[in-house]
Amino acid sequence: MNLDHGIRLAIADDFFSSHNQLPRKIQNKVSEFINRFRQSPTRSGLNYESIKGSRDKRLKSVRVDLDYRAIVLKPETGNTYLLLWVDQHDDAYQWARRKVCQINQVSGSVQIIDVEQVEATTEKLKQSHQQPEAQPKRFDAIADRDLMRLGVPEILLPAVREIVSDRDVEELLPHLPKEASDGIFMLAAGYPLPDIFQQLERPEPKDNIDPDNLEAALDNEDSRSRFMVVTDDTELEEMLAAPLEKWRVFLHPTQRKLVERDWNGAVRVLGGAGTGKTVVAMHRAKWLAENRLTKTSDRLLFTTFTRNLAIDIENNLKTICTPEVMKRIRVINLDSWVTSFLKEEGIENRIVYNNETDDLWQQAYTLAPPELGFPLSFYREEWQEVLQQNRCQTLRDYLGSRRIGRGTRLSRQQRQGIWLVFEEYRNLLREAGYREANDAMYDAISIIRAKGREILPYKAVIVDEAQDMSKGAFELIRAIAGPPTANDIFLVGDAHQRIYGQTVILSHCHIDIRGRSKKLRLNYRTTDETRKWATAVLENLAIDDLDGGVDSLQDYRSIMHGDAPIVKGFKTFEQEISYLQELLTTLQNQGNTGDRNSSRVCMVFRTQSLMEQYESALGNYPIKMQRIKRNQPDNLLDEGIRIGTMHRVKGLQFDWIVLPGLNDDILPLKTGLNDCPDDVSKDRFITAERCLLHVAATRAKQQVLISYYGKPSPFMEKK
Numbered sequence: 001m002n003l004d005h006g007i008r009l010a011i012a013d014d015f016f017s018s019h020n021q022l023p024r025k026i027q028n029k030v031s032e033f034i035n036r037f038r039q040s041p042t043r044s045g046l047n048y049e050s051i052k053g054s055r056d057k058r059l060k061s062v063r064v065d066l067d068y069r070a071i072v073l074k075p076e077t078g079n080t081y082l083l084l085w086v087d088q089h090d091d092a093y094q095w096a097r098r099k100v101c102q103i104n105q106v107s108g109s110v111q112i113i114d115v116e117q118v119e120a121t122t123e124k125l126k127q128s129h130q131q132p133e134a135q136p137k138r139f140d141a142i143a144d145r146d147l148m149r150l151g152v153p154e155i156l157l158p159a160v161r162e163i164v165s166d167r168d169v170e171e172l173l174p175h176l177p178k179e180a181s182d183g184i185f186m187l188a189a190g191y192p193l194p195d196i197f198q199q200l201e202r203p204e205p206k207d208n209i210d211p212d213n214l215e216a217a218l219d220n221e222d223s224r225s226r227f228m229v230v231t232d233d234t235e236l237e238e239m240l241a242a243p244l245e246k247w248r249v250f251l252h253p254t255q256r257k258l259v260e261r262d263w264n265g266a267v268r269v270l271g272g273a274g275t276g277k278t279v280v281a282m283h284r285a286k287w288l289a290e291n292r293l294t295k296t297s298d299r300l301l302f303t304t305f306t307r308n309l310a311i312d313i314e315n316n317l318k319t320i321c322t323p324e325v326m327k328r329i330r331v332i333n334l335d336s337w338v339t340s341f342l343k344e345e346g347i348e349n350r351i352v353y354n355n356e357t358d359d360l361w362q363q364a365y366t367l368a369p370p371e372l373g374f375p376l377s378f379y380r381e382e383w384q385e386v387l388q389q390n391r392c393q394t395l396r397d398y399l400g401s402r403r404i405g406r407g408t409r410l411s412r413q414q415r416q417g418i419w420l421v422f423e424e425y426r427n428l429l430r431e432a433g434y435r436e437a438n439d440a441m442y443d444a445i446s447i448i449r450a451k452g453r454e455i456l457p458y459k460a461v462i463v464d465e466a467q468d469m470s471k472g473a474f475e476l477i478r479a480i481a482g483p484p485t486a487n488d489i490f491l492v493g494d495a496h497q498r499i500y501g502q503t504v505i506l507s508h509c510h511i512d513i514r515g516r517s518k519k520l521r522l523n524y525r526t527t528d529e530t531r532k533w534a535t536a537v538l539e540n541l542a543i544d545d546l547d548g549g550v551d552s553l554q555d556y557r558s559i560m561h562g563d564a565p566i567v568k569g570f571k572t573f574e575q576e577i578s579y580l581q582e583l584l585t586t587l588q589n590q591g592n593t594g595d596r597n598s599s600r601v602c603m604v605f606r607t608q609s610l611m612e613q614y615e616s617a618l619g620n621y622p623i624k625m626q627r628i629k630r631n632q633p634d635n636l637l638d639e640g641i642r643i644g645t646m647h648r649v650k651g652l653q654f655d656w657i658v659l660p661g662l663n664d665d666i667l668p669l670k671t672g673l674n675d676c677p678d679d680v681s682k683d684r685f686i687t688a689e690r691c692l693l694h695v696a697a698t699r700a701k702q703q704v705l706i707s708y709y710g711k712p713s714p715f716m717e718k719k
């Protein structure tokens with residue numbers, strides 16, 4: 001159904017939020033109301049009630065049923081209507097009285113501003129500065145026009161001008177439109193204005209913006225991040241029916257700019273946990289599949305590191321793509337892709353991972369020359385980091401290979417001695433019909449090179465969790481994507497969350513991202529309190545940017561505030577268990593109110609055996625627990641608190657994260673640390689352990705609850 005007489009209807013993201021809070025019966029009435037409204041917003045039966053005391057006279061209330069009202073912006077001129085909010089009568093009026101809707105005269109976007117909130121915050125800021133005249137204001141040197149170009153609404157300029165301290169910035173940010181809060185945050189962090197305009201891709205301001213031309217203003221990038229212009233009935237119905245996931249429609253402008261455009265080659269997107277990297281990658285897949293896969297046989301490969309994440313992504317993609325588009329996108333973790341590709345090519349080797357070859361290593365180690373005195377862990381590390389990285393097949397390769405970053409120096413003679421173990425290990429692998437994952441990747445590369453890339457249907461590859469991909473993985477991705485071309489590779493990742501792989505330099509894998517490297521800074525998942533805590537766990541660590549440079553979380557922040565993480569220590573395991581029992585019962589009950597359910601709680605452990613230990617101790621209590629599965633998506637309808645290891649929760653999110661057993665011998669894991677052959681290896685191990693805690697904590701939307709018994713993990717000092 002198309003709208004008649006050229007009328008345009010746009011629905012605000014706030015409308016969807018308010019709609020989501022309504023009882024199901026009323027939601028159905030709202031859908032009927034929208035249909036009627038869309039057909040003819042000017043028909044006589046539709047009573048636009050003025051709102052007494054409103055600050056924006058164009059905001060009107062329209063009846064949904066006896067009790068409920070929608071708040072609509074009825075234009076004085078033009079044919080564009082905005083649906084802004086829906087609620088019970090009094091609450092809807094209350095909402096509308098506080099708001100004004102304006103077109104920003106510099107950035108050109110449509111902005112809805114809570115004037116009461118703005119006034120209260122400005123006043124609070126003024127009050128907090130004891131000698132208002134004496135204190136220089138933070139943004140005195142910045143022109144109004146520049147602030148507005150960042151997205152600050154004119155009406156909010158006095159509040160921004162009051163800012164003196166970082167605390168003031170934090171106070172004000174939640175009340176700014178998203179695009180403005182990005183800019184103000186960077187300004188406060190000391191970035192020069194031109195850099196901010198460039199990084200946030202703020203367009204040159206236009207002259208003569210018509211303050212009443214809503215139609216033009218809705219085409220603006222920032223407006224698009226908060227309004228859905230209704231063009232398609234099905235899309236609207238889906239939006240109203242689905243549980244609210246705003247990102248489906250309302251990408252932030254900084255996200256959208258990465259998605260909807262051609263890139264002249266490989267792109268790397270960095271961003272701290274929860275900044276929407278996966279969301280961006282999914283929208284990129286959709287956009288490419290819809291707009292750039294021209295031939296019917298063209299396909300796109302969307303790959304990630306773990307299998308359960310790939311399943312999760314595929315399910316989410318299905319909610320934003322039609323079945324037709326989905327046919328063009330293959331979502332699979334890279335190891336599984338390799339296995340199935342090799343199988344199709346008639347290679348039946350079993351691909352084995354780290355601990356599956358423990359026995360073979362033990363056997364090979366019996367050949368280690370005793371005079372060298374290296375532990376088995378040294379051989380395994382050397383194999384992984386030197387032999388596999390450099391593709392050493394012969395002793396000659398090994399003798400000639402560089403051992404960058406290794407902690408123990410080796411003479412030529414020592415290398416010859418060590419080689420005996422490697423040679424034996426390789427023989428044992430061959431005899432067992434095993435292939436290590438890295439070797440399997442290079443097997444796949446060789447086949448693609450020999451047969452020609454035409455055997456693959458992929459025109460583009462999208463990679464999530466790129467920080468955990470190995471050198472072999474990236475070389476394979478390059479081989480799958482073919483010689484560098486426009487839109488070929490799109491990588492998203494964050495080395496602060498590296499928990500599997502080693503540092504890799506993309507340019508060494510023929511992936512050139514120069515000039516096509518972007519960063520997301522706004523965390524949509526965790527509260528700022530959790531973000532700060534999880535970031536402090538990584539303090540003073542040098543973290544790479546996947547291409548030989550350094551990345552930092554300095555300008556990364558959250559849009560939400562909430563309770564800070566809580567750490568509880570106990571003398572004994574039993575005491576911790578009884579605390580957990582009480583805590584989980586409370587969370588479970590909390591979880592059962594409103595639209596939540598208990599599957600929103602996840603208990604996360606450092607190791608599988610620790611998980612089993614707690615699971616069995618808590619099994620005496622009536623707490624239903626469900627392990628997160630490797631091969632299955634989480635079904636939110638299944639009751640029970642989720643439990644999993646820190647590795648398993650990578651890429652996922654829950655309302656509450658409970659982290660039990662963070663004792664000093666668990667994090668860093670003592671057994672792992674003792675296995676490290678030298679100090680360099682120990683340092684690397686500790687960094688990875690810190691990253692694990694960072695990953696686990698940043699899965700929480702509401703709060704992180706940590707406990708331990710005996711001595712706490714040293715990573716929580718100062719917390």
Ligand SMILES: Nc1ncnc2c1ncn2[C@@H]1O[C@H](COP(=O)(O)OP(=O)(O)OP(=O)(O)O)[C@@H](O)[C@H]1O
Nearest residue numbers: 247250251252273274275276277278279524525651
């Ligand atoms: N523009 C947006 N508006 C609202 N919510 C968003 C937006 N972008 C992302 N989100 C939400 O933020 C959360 C985190 O997104 P996502 O999982 O893509 O982040 P990520 O950077 O991949 O996280 P991680 O690296 O921690 O796995 C999700 O709940 C997602 O729906």
